[in-house]
Structure formats: C-alpha cells, structure tokens
Amino acid sequence: MFDLSARVALVTGAGQGVGAEIAAVLAGAGCAVAVNDLQPERAAATADQLTSAGATAVPLPFDVADPAAVSTAVETAAAALGPVDVLVNNAGIPPGAQWLVPFRDTDPADWDAWLRVNLYGVLNCTHATIGGMCDRGWGRVVTIVSDAARSGEALMAVYSAAKAGAAGFMRSIAKEVGRTGVTANCVALGNMGPPTGTPETAEVRAQFEALARRYPVGRVGRATDVAPAVLYLCSPEAEWVTGQTLAVNGGYITS
Template sequence: MTLQFDLSGRRVLITGAGQGVGRGLADAFAAGGATVLVNDLRADRAEAVAEELRSAGAEAVPVPFDVTDYDAATQAITDASAEARPIDILVNNAGNAGAEGFAARMPFAETTPADWEPFLQVNLYGVLNCTRAVLPTMVERQWGRIVTIVSDAGRTGDASGAVYAAAKAGAAGLTRSIALENGRYGITANNIALGTMRTPLTEPLWAEMADSPQAKAILSRYPVRRPGLPEDVAYLAVLLASDHGSWITGQTLPVNGGYSFAM
C-alpha cells in the first residue's frame, strides 16, 4: 500500500484564493501536483498568487470573478473548462464577514434585510453559483470533488452573527443534498467547518485584542490554545479531494482546535 495524495492531472478551482485560508489551500493543492485555478474577486490578488505558484514550479492560472454573480461565475468556469479540461475539484472558500467585517456584528433583532444581503450573497449564493456551474461536467465525466469551507458558527449559532451563521448553515445543507444527488456519479461533496482562524479576515480582531483578556477568553475555549492557520485546513481539503476520499461524502468535518467537542 502506498499513501500518497497525487493530484497531478487534476484541475482545482479555489474561490477566494487571493489570501488567507484560500491561499493556504492553493499552496497545498499545488504541492499535490494539481493545476490550480486561482479565483478571487480582486484580480491583483489572484494574479499574484498564481504567479507565486508558477515561480515555485506549479501550474496555476488566475481566474478572477465575483462568486456572487451567477452569470460571471458560470462564464468564467465554462471558459476555464474549455481552455483545457473541465474542473475536477471545486473548493468553495470565498467568504466574508459582511460588508463592514466584524464591525457589523449586532443582535439579529437590530438588523434589516440590507444588513443580511452581503453575508448571504458571498457565503451562500457564491457557493450555489459555483457549485451549479461545475456540476454538469463532473456528472458527464463521472468524477468530481466539492469541498466547501463553512464555519463552526453554522453549527453552533453565533450571537451577533446570526446571518453569517445562517448563510454558512445553508451552504453546508446544500453540500449534503449535492452528495445525495451525485454520489452515484463518482462525485463527493463535503464541508470543512472552521473555528476561529488567524487570517487577514480576522487580523483586525486579533491585532486589536492582542494579549487582552478577551483574546485569552476566546482561546481558553479551544483545547489547542491558538487560532487556526491556513495550513491547518489545507491538507484535509487535499485528502477529501483525492482518490483516497472517495467514500467520504455529505460530511461536515470540524477543523477547530477542539472547540466544539469541548463545548
């Protein structure tokens, strides 16, 4: 028996791969030999990451588009597929903490539909759009992997982050249905549910709290007393996307330093 995660010949589209978790995912898939299609809303970020991966010897292509735009996502995915071969692996990673980041946290009773929209657009519609666009060719080719990055918030709830939690729970629910509908075609779909990470998304929070009692209180709930880093996530995603992952589907796997088991 050999244990290897050889993704050579596979093409992976990673959304929001311009920084943070997505960037870590791009490094890991490139190390596994996959061709990485680097998506980000910010073209400069997608181009920079693709360039760095290519400098390190990997095959990488920037594919900037807005995941919330159904037509743009469908067009970009169709074009990327037509250039060479269709996409084998989709990692739905692009996400946000709303229009104003963590500053926008507030009790649900104080929110309006205008506050909900930015969370729902990226964290739920973005996943719907990209998943819908990649599925037909996966079905046609009888092989595919979809990995969606969700959050502990979607499983446990999040006081002052209810709409983010709802959007992530919605995306996780979509994954289960995709797994049910498509397992027979050699397609798996799984979620990775993250705990508190240290990435550019949450850096303002960490920087502001530094060694504060608030930061210590958050970390005290994590048996592994540190926030997660992109590399903590990336290799599980590679496993799920590999041939070794063919009997793991419809699952939500926590990567959270033990947070939820310790609750």
C-alpha cells in the same frame, strides 16, 4: 501522499488566507489551479506564487455571487487548464468585529450581502461545475463553512444562516450525485488568526489571545491547519466520504 496530478481545481477566494493555502496544497499535490478572487491583484499574486513554485495556475478574478460571471469564468478555466474536477468553495465574508451585531439590530437590507457570497456563491460555483464532473464520472466539491453553521453563534445569526444553508446544500448534493463518482463535503472552521493585513496592535493580540483561551488546543486556527483536510477530501482515497462536515476547529465543538 495524495496524488491529484492531471486534475484541475478551482479554488474561490484564493487571493489570501485560507484559500491561498488550499490552492498551494492542491497545486503541491499535482492539480492545475484556477485561482479565483474578487480582487484581481490578489488572484494574480497567488497564481504567481504557484507558478513560481513550478505549478500550473491561472488567476481567475470574478464575483462568486454573480452567476453569469461564474459561468463565463468556468469556461475560461476549462479553456486554459481543462474542465474543473475539484471545486473548493472557500470565498466568503467572515464576520469581522464590525459585523458582530444582535440580530434585532441588523438591517434586512444588509442580509443579502451575506447570503449572496456565503450561500449563493456556493450554489453558483457548484451549479457551473457539477454537471461536467458527473458527466466525466469523477469530481470533488468541498465547501468551507464555520462552527457557527453547526452550533449557531450569537451576534452572527445571518452569517450562521448562510453557512448552515451551504452545509445543508452540500449534504443534498452529496445524495444527488453519489453514484456518479462525485463527492460533496464541508470543512467547518473555528476562529482563525487575524485576517491578512491586520495590524499587529496590542488590542488585536489581546483579542486573539482571549479567543485562543476558548479552544481546547489553546490557540486559534491557521490556514495550514485547514488545507491538508481539504486535500484529503479532494483525494481519490476519500471516495467513500461524502455529505460530511469535517470540523477543523481546535476541539471547540466536538460533535
């Protein structure tokens, strides 16, 4: 339904999970995709899958938290595919069970890791691409945030702060570039299923069944729930939608 032929997308953290599905859906809509991940083998695996399916894709491993690496990578993507028209800031460190810590017990030395990827990564990638989008008169930026950015979430205060910062940043960018044909939005996720590679133990099953009971639709999220929402926000048809946060969250938070 949505045609993004001749557009070039950069999807960060696309080596697995939500990002890999977003890359596949954008490629299916006609985008050439630069597949970023911190882990080179993951970026290569996703890019291989896309090219095997007939799409145009290149692996682009870099750390979104490193501004120099981001800037070089965006130039590499432009040389290989053309300038980036669509940026999906998906790379993030979702809080695994080991990270659920009362704020008073966190170590300030650890905050930086969360902020560097979940907030500065979004700033770095947007900074490296937004000027070109504005100059060419068309662009889409979508950042993947979390319900925690909107409602707050106990034991995830630093993650929530980083994601809320990213959402505020997107709203500001939307206002700044609104007249140039460039939109900036967020998609806020609820709890997704177990991360790729998680062993299917009884304990993990019980943990996710308990999480699922908190959701009005009775299950946790899947990458396939998220990617079509991102595709819509990246589409030409969404040109009047900007500065928004679209919740894809099984109804967990309703406003």
